[in-house]
Amino acid sequence: MWLYDSLQEQAGTPAPKENIICDAWVDHDLFMISRYDINNVYHIHQDFMHVFLGYGLMDLNPDTTEIIFLDSDAGGIRKSHAIWKQAFSGFRTGLKHSDPNAPNVIRTIRDLASEKFEEKGNVITDAYGKTRKMRNLCLRSATFSVHGGLTLLSRQKGKISQCDDAPMLRSFADFMLTRLNLPTAFPTLTDPFNPAAPRDFRLSDLLKSTDLNVAQFVSPNVPASARLVAPIIITFLTRRPVDGRSLERTISNEYDLIKSVNSSLETLFTLNQVRRPYLLRVVDFGTIPTMREQIAIARESDILLGPHGAALVYSIYLPPHGCLIELQHPSRRNNFQFRNILALTGRDYSVYPVVDPLRNIQEIADSVAVAVAKVLERRID
Template sequence: MSSLWNQKESEEYFKLKKSYFRLNCRNLPHHPFKGRKHLNDWFKSVTCVADLNSTIANQINGITIAVQRYEYVNLYQTMTDFYNVFLIMILFQIPPDTINILYIDGHPAGTLDVTWQRLFGKIYRAGRMANETKFAKMIWNIQSYNCPLQNCNLRYVPYLERFRDFFLFQHEITNAKVLNCSKLSVTIIWRRDYVAHPRNPSGVIQRKIKNEDEFLESVTKLLRGHEIKAIQLDTLSMAKQLELVSETDILVGMHGAGLSHTLFLPKHGGLIELFPAYHKQWTSHFHAMTKWRRLHYVSWKNEDPRNEYPNKKTYIPTTIAISQTKKMVEKLCPQKLVYDP
């Protein structure tokens, strides 16, 4: 990775020449895509041929979904790609293990590559194909920024529970967590500095909790006898992350891509989302996920500049940790005495 330090993302996208894609057709349809999208560039590279050469040495059978990835190591952004491919899978009724994925980008290897392999069939990289390749059937994936998950104003997003079941099943997780107010499971996600991709060699990330130990202690004391866990999720494999979250009643964390796991909480679960003072208020991706899945939601945004510290750390007062946890517990278990009043 060090050889790619500070490489611009724009250098990792292909500029397709005419005839990069060739189809058996007489005439191409009119320009089908509105707005500025990579699909427009792909379409400009398509040419019609009377008969594709059947002697092409490289031939890939089955259905291949072509994907151009953006922010390829960001869990939220990649989740939109996963969901888009899932929608195509549902629409065309394709078994996931038979779906070929073709990356039409030049991104280096990333931590989420393993998840692509776990969810679908074979993975191909266009940049590593030295010879002409004939695909029996190809579908261009929806651009990630046009994914329904990106539109927080939607009242409904289809197949989310089915997407959850599919994602867990492909990772061999089939649990059916039942709410037990006498033994709640709370998972607190820590955001800590780490190097995720070559464009951030310093590894410094935003929206971290300064007083992690104090925060954890206050929640643990409030919910004595319940199961409280705190962890940096990106240190675990995706399978372990999913196993943990699928058994979690209450997920707690600063706004960030890790909260994409809201999609995999049990159907009764809830999310407590925390924001620093400098965060833009219009980003409501995870709140929207809770609405679509009919989960519970509580949030807090720091309004006191004295709680903001260097290195993008925010001090969360213990009174806030306790009050927000109480709010969520009362949503999940309104008829139960879960903690000492």
């Protein structure tokens, strides 16, 4: 009520308006959003969550609803458009949607109005024979939404969340995975025995097509007849400059860290005669062609490891036994959003303060081995 009262005080009592003559109608459901930040995958996910909540509140069907951007849609991470389309905007109509060279286009409010008016010739003749330019577009079912930063992905103003369970956040993750035709992460009341990915999902063609900068695949030191097929997948999310631009929170001795992690894992797997292999890989999401593939990489990973950055938001798609290990730069020591995401979804999380170059390589490598040991106990496939 505080928001309603505040807006009412600011806006005052609306002045009476004469009846509006509708020059054109839009009959299908619309969800209009002014996005917060289109250059950052973390904030893009905040907008995804915002729309997910809006669809639930308004009982909207993503297959019969069209997303409309209220912002200019200039620049930003263009690959996110495919996610907007597949997850939220199943209704497709209009000239921009029919362009074969732009299959993932999302219309702005300007596109919507101009296309509707163009369909009717842009002018209208009134009862007195006078013509005028069309200007009144009427919407039969429309929800207007402005990102307010108040979602379960919020930064909590530098506070650690006291909540240890958020069904809504888990529902959001599974909604996104389902809409993208990827395996869900959490068991549900209607499908309690579906926590694991299909056998052919791990080391899938999608994974094999990924350009891995550094990859180490280690077979178990046990007889072939005793081996398990599905590997433990540890994904290091690197931060590297794009287009020659400078980038903070990079790790200059990253290769030394990967070597140390691999050494710790080899020791763990050899001493315990682990029956399954592991895959240790370094992935630069900046080189991954689609956001769906980025999400799939996180979903098939058992452990995500990397410096603080927007890409860690993909930890929301980890399997239930998954773990995030965050390497936190001093400039981000009061950012707890990733800790909160993992806590709210019941997964493991560790954080290590770092500077560049890394001075605590062995400590981090040992923590990865500990996390992998926990995963080995929980994996059910």
